[in-house]
Amino acid sequence: MTLRLFYLIFCRIVGGLTLMPRSDAFKNMEFLVLRHEVAVLRRQIGRPRLSWADRAVLSALARGLPAVLRAHRPVAPGTLLRRHRCLIARHWTYPHRRIGRPATDPAVVALIQKLARENPRWGYEHIRGELRHLGHQVSGATIRRILKRGRLGPAPRRADDRWRDFLRTHAASTLACDSFTVDTVTLRRLYVFFVVQVGTRFVHVLGVTAHPDGAWVAQQARNLLADLKGRAGTFRFLIRDRDTKFTSSFDEVFAGDGIHVLNLPPRAPRANAFAER
Structure with a gap:
């Protein structure tokens, strides 16, 4: 950057020197x-x-002009001096230092989040004690802040007692059933009943009928x-909604093979998101 600046200044000076041999009339016309x-x-x-080269050349040449003309130039000598003073002040100004405690090591943050996910019933103090055994001194408030930033709540809420955690844990052994409608060319509505394996997303299309009742x-x-x-025998749960076509006979069929039928809450289609989607 410095070499380029001196090169530009040199070119400006050489260009000005080429005007000296010319006549005054030619200069005045130019x-x-x-x-x-x-x-x-x-x-x-x-x-x-x-650029800096333009400012330097204009400031140097403007010194030979009268004061009236020098006041209307784009770059006055005072401007260059002011920039020089700012440069000196920036050089001797100490850099801003961050006030407060230093940030927690990212490796320790990842370790805290890993311990919280793998041990959902561990509280802040329990995680703090485990970190102390590993040679890391971290306060309980810092652990709470790290878990909150990672969207990991306290120990009771971090346990696998939520519906999303249940589905994630038992996806391989869970079935979900539902039905959708298809309108034919003659505007006749048919009902398609299917069961999806939550773990593999494999869909069993079981039947199509115009009148789905409990027996069917x-x-x-x-x-x-x-x-x-x-x-x-590899499946333990079946998720279904509260439609009247799902009678006690339907539940008994799965109960005979050890499959527990889970009824969804009223007006909660998201609870059966795999089948609804």
């Missing part, structure tokens, strides 16, 4: 042309952007268990 060009440019450009849905449940054969 000055009139240049002054008119500057007047035209000032009408179009509000404030030109000058219970029979589709029997057909599903027959299709699963030996794999039916």
Whole structure:
């Protein structure tokens, strides 16, 4: 950057020296042309952007002008001196230092979050004690702040007692059922009953009917268990909504194979998000 600045200044000086051998009449004519060009440019450009080389050359040359003309130049010597004073002040000003405690090591932050996720029933003080055994001195308030920033609540709420945590834990052994409608060309509405395996997202399309009643849905449940054969024992839960077509006979079909039927809360389609989607 410094070499480029000196190169630009050198080019400006050489360009000025080339004007010295020329006659006064030629110089005066060129000055009139240049002054008119500057007047035209000032009408179009509000404030030109000058480089450091331009500022230095203009400041040096402006010293030979009368005071009246020097006051209207883009760069006055006082401007260059003011910038020089700012440069000196910035050089001797101490850098701003952050006030307060230093930030926690990112490796310790990741360790705290890992301990909280793998041990959801550990409180702040328990995690603090484990960190002390590992050679890390962290206060309980810092652990609380780190967990809050990572969207990890206190120990009771961090335990796997929420519906989302339940689905994540038992996804491989959970089924979800629902039905959707299809309108034919003759505007006849058909109901398609299906069961999805939450862990693999595999969908079993069990049947299509225009009149889905309790007996028909219970029979589709029997057909599903027959299709699963030996794999039916790998599933423990079935999620369904509170539709009237799901009768006690439907629940008994799955209960016979050790599958517990979970009824969704009223008006809560998100609880059965895998099937609803």
